[in-house]
Amino acid sequence: KAGVTQTPRYLIKTRGQQVTLSCSPISGHRSVSWYQQTPGQGLQFLFEYFSETQRNKGNFPGRFSGRQFSNSRSEMNVSTLELGDSALYLCASSLAKIAGDTDTQYFGPGTRLTVL
């Protein structure tokens, strides 16, 4: 089975712009989570989607949003980019069978976003 894929792998944007990142989960996985990784804050949970519904969101401003499609692929969007948004954005999928279930999360390679 193919793993979690994320596109693009690298992205450079300037302050004020917006960006969309894409994630394709492992086939059969309905749960997709997003995390932000920075040297200062480490790995932080952004949000989780299950069957096209956002189930929960971490402590991030409203500039961070996402969605999930019927084929479980997910996108996250960051509007009005700030320098502090520079990070590695990781997507993970799991085989959780019902919303709110916990199961092993498998991570993609991440998208490295640099904001200038």
Next chain:
Amino acid sequence: AQSVTQPDIHITVSEGASLELRCNYSYGATPYLFWYVQSPGQGLQLLLKYFSGDTLVQGIKGFEAEFKRSQSSFNLRKPSVHWSDAAEYFCAVGASQGSGGGADGLTFGKGTHLIIQP
């Protein structure tokens, strides 16, 4: 709220020596526990996980971890490290099954950077 502490930011070990990476967690019930490894510029690879049952779990690449409820710990061990084990290691905790907390994501420790000396 759940939390994870990895007390060692950096650890240096000689190749062939044994390794133990520490992880302490805070969670109201029996948690789900994970160890992931990250090489530079890469995503996270799952090493092993504990959900229930035997408290000593075996993972990939010769790693094992022991869940100790009394100490709220889930330390990672390897009897003999290889130069290719040099990486960043993350311990994570997730809500237990049936709690409905799976949507809260995983809570990660800050990571331990493992350096292997020749």
